[in-house]
Amino acid sequence: MKVKLNVNGRLREADVEPRKTLLDTLREDFLLVGSHAGCEHGVCGACTVLIDGEPSRACLMFAVQADGYEITTIEGLAPAPGELSIVQDAFCETHGLQCGYCTPGMILTAHALLTQNDAPTRDDIVEAISGNICRCTGYGQIVEAVEFAADRLRKTNAPRDPQAAVADEPPVGRPAKSKAPQEGILEAAQIDALRGGRS
Amino acid sequence: MKPAPFDYVRPSSLAEACDILAGDEDARIIAGGQTLIPMLAMRLARPTRLIDILRLKELRGIRSEDGAIVIGAVTRQAEVERSDIIKRALPLLSKALPWVGHPPTRNRGTVGGSIANADPSAEIPLVAVTLGAEIEIANPAGRTGMPADEFFIGPMLTSVMPGDCVCAVRFPVWPHRRVGTGFHEVSARQSDFAFVAAAAQVAIDEDGRCLDVTLGLGGVGDRALRIDVTPLIGEDFGRVSVADVVRAATEGLEASSDLHATADYRRRVASVLGTRALEDAFAEARSHNGAAQ
Numbered sequence: 001m002k003v004k005l006n007v008n009g010r011l012r013e014a015d016v017e018p019r020k021t022l023l024d025t026l027r028e029d030f031l032l033v034g035s036h037a038g039c040e041h042g043v044c045g046a047c048t049v050l051i052d053g054e055p056s057r058a059c060l061m062f063a064v065q066a067d068g069y070e071i072t073t074i075e076g077l078a079p080a081p082g083e084l085s086i087v088q089d090a091f092c093e094t095h096g097l098q099c100g101y102c103t104p105g106m107i108l109t110a111h112a113l114l115t116q117n118d119a120p121t122r123d124d125i126v127e128a129i130s131g132n133i134c135r136c137t138g139y140g141q142i143v144e145a146v147e148f149a150a151d152r153l154r155k156t157n158a159p160r161d162p163q164a165a166v167a168d169e170p171p172v173g174r175p176a177k178s179k180a181p182q183e184g185i186l187e188a189a190q191i192d193a194l195r196g197g198r199s
Numbered sequence: 200m201k202p203a204p205f206d207y208v209r210p211s212s213l214a215e216a217c218d219i220l221a222g223d224e225d226a227r228i229i230a231g232g233q234t235l236i237p238m239l240a241m242r243l244a245r246p247t248r249l250i251d252i253l254r255l256k257e258l259r260g261i262r263s264e265d266g267a268i269v270i271g272a273v274t275r276q277a278e279v280e281r282s283d284i285i286k287r288a289l290p291l292l293s294k295a296l297p298w299v300g301h302p303p304t305r306n307r308g309t310v311g312g313s314i315a316n317a318d319p320s321a322e323i324p325l326v327a328v329t330l331g332a333e334i335e336i337a338n339p340a341g342r343t344g345m346p347a348d349e350f351f352i353g354p355m356l357t358s359v360m361p362g363d364c365v366c367a368v369r370f371p372v373w374p375h376r377r378v379g380t381g382f383h384e385v386s387a388r389q390s391d392f393a394f395v396a397a398a399a400q401v402a403i404d405e406d407g408r409c410l411d412v413t414l415g416l417g418g419v420g421d422r423a424l425r426i427d428v429t430p431l432i433g434e435d436f437g438r439v440s441v442a443d444v445v446r447a448a449t450e451g452l453e454a455s456s457d458l459h460a461t462a463d464y465r466r467r468v469a470s471v472l473g474t475r476a477l478e479d480a481f482a483e484a485r486s487h488n489g490a491a492q
Contacts, residue, residue, distance in 0.1 A: 019204055020200055041237035042237050065232070
């Protein structure tokens with residue numbers, strides 16, 4: 001069967017058997033191998049991708065079911081080649097990964113959480129990543145990474161996603177909008193400087 | 200590719216889906232796929248054909264209808280969890296949903312899927328049995344309703360006949376002013392299968408006397424069960440021992456035994472969680488201001 005999927009903002013076509021999961025299609029047909037194949041039956045969370053912005057397991061969906069959705073894989077998070085998203089960067093800084101197998105799933109799950117809620121409690125974070133299994137770092141540094149990323153995102157002081165903005169929230173003024181992201185990034189960089197800076 | 204080969208069809212109406220289903224006894228309905236796809240991956244299920252009903256608009260959504268809330272079968276669990284209507288009218292379902300799977304599986308898993316799967320420890324079937332919900336079933340002959348406690352007959356077993364498709368669940372909404380709910384669960388980790396889950400709903404009058412009460416237990420036996428706690432009706436919860444009533448009602452309960460928990464453990468936990476759920480429900484009902492206050 002022919003399928004047309006919207007992956008990371010681009011329409012991609014593939015000819016797949018109905019029994020081919022979205023995960024296998026992403027990895028084998030589109031060569032997006034950042035989505036990892038772990039248990040392949042919905043337990044481990046390594047294959048997590050965002051479907052219309054919501055974390056979902058790519059192994060629990062067939063490619064033929066996935067047309068019409070906006071699919072985001074870990075490759076779609078970085079703002080530009082060679083750069084990292086704020087969440088990815090936070091994971092590096094706080095040592096939120098070791099072998100890295102669970103990391104794409106963890107980061108996408110965290111990204112989705114922070115898009116909805118830029119001030120999550122520790123419990124919110126633990127609940128959000130409860131479906132993602134990590135077998136080496138332990139969850140402490142991962143939770144820390146998400147808290148750190150949330151802190152940075154808050155400091156940008158502007159809604160990350162227009163859809164996530166609260167309806168009755170006062171609109172962010174243009175000067176604030178143009179200045180805020182820089183301020184947030186600078187602030188984080190200053191904190192980094194106190195801690196010895198980034199390499 | 201792990202599953203055995205199958206054909207995939209996406210009918211454009213429920214009637215068409217029912218016709219295809221009736222014409223092929225090895226066809227299966229798929230919606231969220233959060234239980235079926237693992238079964239396919241492990242080849243525990245080998246359907247000839249998957250009929251995808253997820254995008255049928257007639258099966259989607261939450262609506263209020265003469266004293267009940269009707270949830271379409273393909274409404275995703277995450278949508279129900281976030282729904283303000285459900286929080287207001289079916290607080291018990293709202294409380295149970297965070298226990299259903301993990302956030303990513305709730306984003307895709309559907310209410311009808313959980314009902315049709317009939318896992319004995321699943322939370323949505325438990326709430327359906329506790330509240331006396333009605334399961335709406337469609338087949339080529341038309342639509343019928345079936346009470347939840349007749350629908351579930353055993354582990355992963357329902358009264359659904361070949362060619363039947365679960366199309367909605369109708370949850371009754373209690374008309375009383377002061378209603379409270381309680382939900383408790385014991386599992387190995389949050390979101391794992393419940394060894395025991397207890398769901399309770401209580402309505403009280405202005406003086407705090409019980410007008411109506413229901414208690415359901417899941418995970419204990421081979422399906423969710425409603426427990427007879429009618430001796431509590433007319434009583435003031437502050438004055439009677441809820442624990443005694445629950446203990447008496449759960450004494451002869453048939454419980455299953457496996458490597459996670461023995462039958463005896465399940466029975467004891469059932470009695471304790473049932474009591475806690477009822478006490479929480481009563482405390483919550485009392486915190487709602489009645490007409491007299």
